[in-house]
Amino acid sequence: MLSDVTVMVNGRPVTVSSGTTVAVAVVIAGQACRTSVNREPRGPLCGMGICFECRAAVNGQPHCRSCQILCEPGMEVRTDE
């Protein structure tokens, strides 16, 4: 049985099973991953680290490809910066 992991997405806790990527946690939280140049909400597109649409700040590090990072307990994810 896989254990659960809780991460913070824009300050709110989201609980996912271990092995879940940060991009998925953001989608589950109902958030857009980023806001485009023209202020449009954007979510993951390629799911494999190519398109950069899922980039978000993870533990203070900006522009992380959230689809390639696994959730870890207590991780701080921000999509609103």
Added chain:
Amino acid sequence: MMSRELRQRFDVLVVGGGPAGMAAAARAAESRARVGIVDDNASLGGQIWRGESQGGRVKDSAGWTERLQAARVTTLSEMRIFERPEQGALLAEGLSDLFELRYENLVLATGARERFLPFPGWTLPNVMGAGGLQAMVKCGLPVRGKRVIVAGTGPLLLAVAAYLRKHGAEIPMICEQASWSTLARFGVSLFGHPNKLRQGLQLRRELAGIPFVANIWPLSAHGRQSLESITVSRHGKTETIPCDYLACGFHLVPNIELPLLLGCQIKAGCVEVDDFQETAVSRVYCAGEPTGIGGVELSIVEGQIAGLAAAGRTTEAKQLFGERERARRFANLLERTFRLRPELGRLPLPETIVCRCEDVPYSRLRPHTSWRAAKLHTRCGMGPCQGRVCGPAAQFLFGWDPESVRPPVFPARVENLAAHAGRTEPQHSETTGGLA
């Protein structure tokens, strides 16, 4: 965050941990070479075998995973190559460290990405690549009860639809852009490939009850904050279907950025190789999708040949030539069948975004005559993805060929660029700096 610099040296270094890379690394290491395999994901398997290590089910990747372990291959995960400081060395960025990987022989197994085609609404959240949505589900995205329309072309659509259904998704329709007559010819040809025919029939059973429609493609996607419905073209009429996700797959594009950086010859978007999978650059081999989209069987046999050749086992490599030839014939059949119809190039409206990184609309690209001119005047392809999404789209829409690449081939952290500034002369100093 300061990164440490770590050095490793290999007889054979394999870049890419998908089927081609795993096969290459295993065969090279079984020939007693000192082998490393580097990949940017958390675990090996590439896109097609993604997540199989966690599911507990013994699948295709299992044999190769065991062989890699038995042959003591060094696995370097979550590491992205961004630069070649000199011949025989590559720089890779880890989650916190910088790595210099030195090699005698190199196997490039960089795989492929999906081709995305712009249409009105394609930038809405929940419009994803077909493989992209599958990857997200493999990484934990729940789709139970969600309505997912799968659209585009090729057998990938069927595999994705079957996978999503198995995970509880409702599939209102699979939209295949190829015509029924082309598909019928393809069906007949499948009898020449019994293995593929069996896979096809298995998929058909898994997809029972799901409407599969040919000659149909998405025209536009609609929604406020995220996707709510799509409009498709069907027999010259339009039809709007409500959905939660749209999974689009318009074929694959080889990842040739690193081969280009290393000086490999490229022809029609693919890396040119000889019988032993060696590129125009001596001791640099290439296997799998970058040499031409051909699927998993072709990738595995090409990977094996490359790995054996890189380890000096040319006699054993030769024994696999026949198998490779058979796999190539099937790849050619796929390419003929699922060629994109020209109507798909006429979907964007003037305001439809083509470059998602920089929000460059179709109307601003239209006046230009080359990819280079469009980049210089509109910033198209100059955002973080460095044209990986809009480049192939622009190639289809306008017939523009992509130009050569310049380092870094992926945006790297500023301290890692600075660590090698004397050698690399990065074009941007921002963290997400793209190519100039």
